[in-house]
Amino acid sequence: xxxxxxxxxxxxxxxxxxxxxxxxxxxxxxxxxxxxxxxxxxxxxxxxxxxxxxxxxxxxxxxxxxxxxxxxxxxxxxxxxxxxxxxxxxxxxxxxxxxxxxxxxxxxxxxxxxxxxxxxxxxxxxxxxxxxxxxxxxxxxxxxxxxxxxxxxxxxxxxxxxxxxxxxxxxxxxxxxxxxxxxxxxxxxxxxxxxxxxxxxxxxxxxxxxxxxxxxxxx
Numbered sequence: 001x002x003x004x005x006x007x008x009x010x011x012x013x014x015x016x017x018x019x020x021x022x023x024x025x026x027x028x029x030x031x032x033x034x035x036x037x038x039x040x041x042x043x044x045x046x047x048x049x050x051x052x053x054x055x056x057x058x059x060x061x062x063x064x065x066x067x068x069x070x071x072x073x074x075x076x077x078x079x080x081x082x083x084x085x086x087x088x089x090x091x092x093x094x095x096x097x098x099x100x101x102x103x104x105x106x107x108x109x110x111x112x113x114x115x116x117x118x119x120x121x122x123x124x125x126x127x128x129x130x131x132x133x134x135x136x137x138x139x140x141x142x143x144x145x146x147x148x149x150x151x152x153x154x155x156x157x158x159x160x161x162x163x164x165x166x167x168x169x170x171x172x173x174x175x176x177x178x179x180x181x182x183x184x185x186x187x188x189x190x191x192x193x194x195x196x197x198x199x200x201x202x203x204x205x206x207x208x209x210x211x212x213x214x215x216x217x218x219x
Contacts, residue, residue: 082156
């Protein structure tokens with residue numbers, strides 16, 4: 001599904017943040033991305049979401065070389081990728097329900113085709129009583145769960161999650177991990193960036209460790 005080969009990235013004339021990154025993400029796979037703060041995990045996720053382009057190396061996604069993809073084709077490709085960043089990116093003037101259903105509305109789907117699914121998912125992530133609340137009223141953990149629900153609504157082929165359990169208590173972290181695992185069983189590839197070793201120990205999955213701009217992989 002995704003192939004990186006000798007990928008490097010630098011900002012301007014500065015030193016390389018990522019160096020000689022090579023790995024594959026097979027369809028329906030599950031992996032963790034970990035490493036010290038500042039190692040470049042979020043930058044790598046942005047490369048995977050096509051919001052950054054590498055300064056060198058090859059990236060192939062869904063059988064296409066991203067260097068040759070026209071700019072106007074990128075939004076369609078991103079629809080195949082679900083992503084949860086640490087800043088949540090919720091729109092403050094939309095309710096929890098409206099934020100989570102936004103990807104479907106953008107695609108032109110009629111509300112009657114998805115309303116029950118959105119409400120069911122919000123209940124599953126513990127936001128059943130917060131459906132009509134605006135983001136400024138939500139706690140950090142509630143915003144995180146709303147962002148996760150939004151990323152899942154479009155049934156992505158791959159889910160990228162940056163510290164998805166960082167603002168929730170251990171029981172909710174286990175519940176969210178169960179949601180990711182169920183999504184994976186249904187065929188979605190999952191990559192979770194995390195510092196939480198207790199979380200990683202709950203799943204027999206590949207670990208990719210990013211340190212000093214380089215990546216090591218342990219199956």
